[in-house]
Amino acid sequence: MIEQVATAFERKDYHTAAKLLKQLLKETPDNPWVQFYLARLHEASGKRQDAEEIYRQLLRDTTNTKIVVQARESLRRLQEIEQEERIRAISQATAQASDTKLGVLVLEPLASELKTVAAGKFAQIMQLDAYTARLILPSRGWRLYRTGQVGELRFYGEQLQQAGIPCFWTTIADIQKIQVFQVDYFQENTSKVTVVCRNEANQLGSLTFDWSEVKARVLGLLPIFEQVVDIDARRKLERKTQTQDYVQFCDLHLTDRNCILRLYDNGYEFQQGLEIISQVSQNTIRINWNSLLHWLEQQMPQVKVWSDFTHFADTVLDQTEMLSQIQSHVHLFRREQTNWDSAFHLYSGLVFVKGVMDSGL
Template sequence: MLEQVATAFERKDYSTAARLLKQLLKESPENPWVQFYVGRLHEVSGKRQNAERIYRQLLRDTTNTKILMQARQSLQRLQDIEQEEKQRAIAKATSEPNNAELGILVLEPISNELKGKVAKKFSQIMQIDAYTARLVLPSRSWKLYRTGQVGELKYYGQQLQQAGISCFWATIAEIQKIQVFQVKHFVESGTHATVVCRNQANQIGSLTFEWSEVKAQVVGLLPIFEEVVDVDARRKLIRKTQTQDYAQFCDLHLPSRHCILRLYDGGYEFQQGIEIAPQASKNTIRINWNSLVDWLQQQLPQVQVWSDFTPFAETILDQTEMLGNIQSYIHLFRRERTNWDPAFHLYSGLVFLQLT
């Protein structure tokens, strides 16, 4: 009867093959050839996961060299079909002009308890080994996983989300559309607040808003680099760049106005406007800044503070080409360009897009 099954498959007479296999499963359910043809029936019926499971079971449990060869060929065939379908889907996803824009795919943190469960799914979708997948999945904060055409990233992102792996994608163009105002100082605060600020064209003016419009605070430290003289192992003087200090930043997000109010410790005029830090002229910048942060917290007690910039930045600092496409709107004095500045604007921008 197995020969009849094989003939039916050759003729693509799958209804006859199914009828014969139904009888064989009653008579010889453990026969590896019966199992193989059941796998083939699943395959031609579009039930590829069931077929793959049977082929892999045969590889584990069977010693018949002919069946082993057939199972391996069948698995390769399934992989080729999946790869072809994926390439067609990606080509379709990137065919529209908007989907060809530069974008990023970001993974959200996963608890260590869940990593083992989703790592296998992640490895299958991204075609990497399970061990690497477990290492890639973040547990602390967002992690930039891939850059490229946003259509392709959306394709992978949707597959990951369907597998229960939290992620999101965005284009660099979306982030660059967000307006950024550099806050000089507050001049009024009540139900409404008014700030003196500079826009992206470096024009100074004022902006009045309601505190209820602020939907997020994003804080972060940006390193300040200086060139210093040091002594190497041979007692020779060398010049090298070291982190000497950190500039503290705080972004207030107003998604209804599609803008960010950006404050930083070296640019805020503590002696102007309303008194936030008593004796501001006598205090250190750190004391004045801490007073400003506390004051903002009093105005925005229910607003989430996003403070995971540094671990996120550590995943993207080597992405020089991508970060080079981002205008940071950070005006620290720099002897050389650093990727920390666009990394902060990217992080803040991604938070902003999650709110809209």
């Protein structure tokens, strides 16, 4: 009867092949030829995943040379079909000019107990092996996974979301649209709060808002590098770049106004404006800054604090080409160019954009 099944497939008479296989599956379900033609039937019916599973099982369990050869050819054919469909889909996803803008795809953390199942799905979607996929999926904090045309990133992102893998994507242009004001000091805190700040053209002004407008608070440490002279193992002098200190940043997100208020410890004028901290002149910058953060926490205890920037930076600092297109809005004196400043603005901008997505604005 197997010969009849083979003949039916040659004629592409899948109805007859299905009837014959139904009987054979009752009589000899473990026969490798029966399993092979069952996989062929799944393939013809568009159930390619079911077909692939059987072909792979035959490669593991069968010693029949003819079946092994045909199973390998079938797997190769499935992969070629999938690749062609993927190329067509990505081409359609990037057909519009807006779909070709530079974007980023960010993976959100998964609970450890979910990673095994998720890794298999992630591997299939992104065409990776399961071990690599599991290493890529984050357990804590965000991971910048891929940059490229936003249409292509959306194509992958939608599949990942459907598979239960949390992620989001956006364009660099959307992040660059966010206005950033550098805060000099808080001036008033009555029914509303006022900050004295500078816009992107360094023009001094003020902005009045309500604490309820703040939708997120982002904290981050940016390293300060210095050239130092050290002695190497051969007792020779060598110049090295070392981290000498860190500058602390705090962004307040006013989502409805599409702006970020940016504060940092060396830039905030503690002796000006609202008296938040007593004995300012006798305190160190670190003490003053910690007191300011504590005061901010008291004003808006319900606002979520994002403080995982350093972990995120580890996944993005080598993306020099992409980061070079981001205006950092970080005004620190740098002897040499560094990706840290743009990475922080990217992180804060992603928090901002994700907040807008989640609120449905």
